[in-house]
Amino acid sequence: MRRRAVTTDDGQGRGPGAALVTIGAFARLSRLSAKALRRYDELGLLPPALVDPVNGYRYYDPAQVRAARLVAWLRRIGMPLARIREVIALDSGAAAAAIRAYWAQIEAETAARRDLAAFLIDQLSTEDVMTSVGTLGIRYAARTDTGAVRETNQDAVYAGARLLAVADGFGEGGAGASTAAIDALKPLAPGAVPAAELLNSLHDAAERAAHAVRDAVAGSGGGGAPEESGTTLTAMVWTGSQLGLVHIGDSRAYLLRGGELFRITHDHSLVQSMIDDGSLTEEEAFSHPQRAMLLKVLSGDGSYRFRPDVDVRDARPGDRYLLCSDGLSAVVDGGELARVLTAADGPGTAVRGLMELAEAAGAPDNVACAVADVVEL
Numbered sequence: 001m002r003r004r005a006v007t008t009d010d011g012q013g014r015g016p017g018a019a020l021v022t023i024g025a026f027a028r029l030s031r032l033s034a035k036a037l038r039r040y041d042e043l044g045l046l047p048p049a050l051v052d053p054v055n056g057y058r059y060y061d062p063a064q065v066r067a068a069r070l071v072a073w074l075r076r077i078g079m080p081l082a083r084i085r086e087v088i089a090l091d092s093g094a095a096a097a098a099i100r101a102y103w104a105q106i107e108a109e110t111a112a113r114r115d116l117a118a119f120l121i122d123q124l125s126t127e128d129v130m131t132s133v134g135t136l137g138i139r140y141a142a143r144t145d146t147g148a149v150r151e152t153n154q155d156a157v158y159a160g161a162r163l164l165a166v167a168d169g170f171g172e173g174g175a176g177a178s179t180a181a182i183d184a185l186k187p188l189a190p191g192a193v194p195a196a197e198l199l200n201s202l203h204d205a206a207e208r209a210a211h212a213v214r215d216a217v218a219g220s221g222g223g224g225a226p227e228e229s230g231t232t233l234t235a236m237v238w239t240g241s242q243l244g245l246v247h248i249g250d251s252r253a254y255l256l257r258g259g260e261l262f263r264i265t266h267d268h269s270l271v272q273s274m275i276d277d278g279s280l281t282e283e284e285a286f287s288h289p290q291r292a293m294l295l296k297v298l299s300g301d302g303s304y305r306f307r308p309d310v311d312v313r314d315a316r317p318g319d320r321y322l323l324c325s326d327g328l329s330a331v332v333d334g335g336e337l338a339r340v341l342t343a344a345d346g347p348g349t350a351v352r353g354l355m356e357l358a359e360a361a362g363a364p365d366n367v368a369c370a371v372a373d374v375v376e377l
Helices: 023-030 034-042 062-076 081-088 092-126 174-188 195-218 270-276 282-286 334-343 347-360
Strands: 058-060 136-145 155-159 163-170 233-239 242-248 252-257 260-263 309-314 320-324 367-376
Touching: 023 034, 023 058, 023 062, 034 058, 058 062, 062 081, 081 092, 092 270, 136 155, 136 163, 136 233, 136 347, 155 174, 155 367, 163 174, 163 320, 163 367, 174 195, 174 233, 195 233, 195 242, 195 309, 233 252, 233 320, 252 334, 260 334, 270 282, 320 334, 320 347, 334 347, 347 367
Parallel strands: none
Antiparallel strands: 136 367, 155 163, 163 233, 233 242, 242 309, 252 260, 252 320, 320 367
């Protein structure tokens, strides 16, 4: 809002012109303190309508009350100031969608922290009474393909005895970003990570991946802003009878156990946030035009505001895991995935069958998938 200079006050909380009020009066109307209003002015978030050029007194238009109260409520739910600035600039419908997406993200992150807390409580409670358990390993296969429409492949995949990973790059530096993210996790692969150090190791690996993506995008030589390139990342690390999960974006991890297929990752996408709040069904999301809009990724600008989800899960002999990019999950429904995974006699057969499903669905995007069977060693 453009400011104009003023020099008078009528002494009753109104500035020059009946429509304007002093900062004190506006603070009462908006339920924000004068200190907060000055701070929001300095940040360009809620500038006053007029400022006295001599003494710096601020005057507000009562029409600003609605925006000011919205700022107050958004701060109450914990929304960062930078994000509030974006929301209040939107029309009502878009602002509602942005708030919905923000809160879905908070709930997903809270759920992930709750799972981690439960794991830590269990680990610490049993640390002194742990008994020996059988060590598990995996048999695995992986493949990536450009698909039928794209000219280049920005997906990357890795499968080894300790690490399974899929990354889906985007933007001009996407191919380098996806490869760099997975390469950053490979130090976890050569040997088993002690169970007690698994969470710390996963956290460190996630930070390495974020920095590696930034460096890869910076060195790609492509045009465009760095934040316009980046990658998703979904990876699993095996250690003993447990596995660690690192996840950000909309690539997915599934578990086939006891004949049932479970999705064990939560998409960081706009349509997933709409599913979470009940405004969209799974069936509607499958063909939604904004299906590819992501809320969290590893970005080429080096931003680490959006940290990957980190989790620890118990593995069982006979489990079959699938990691895939949305080049598979966006065109093949869960029933078909379950059918192929259940019928396959091994990871290699499963991967071939899944790639055939993507091809039959038109393969409009790059495809990457990795399948692992948990076995006793």
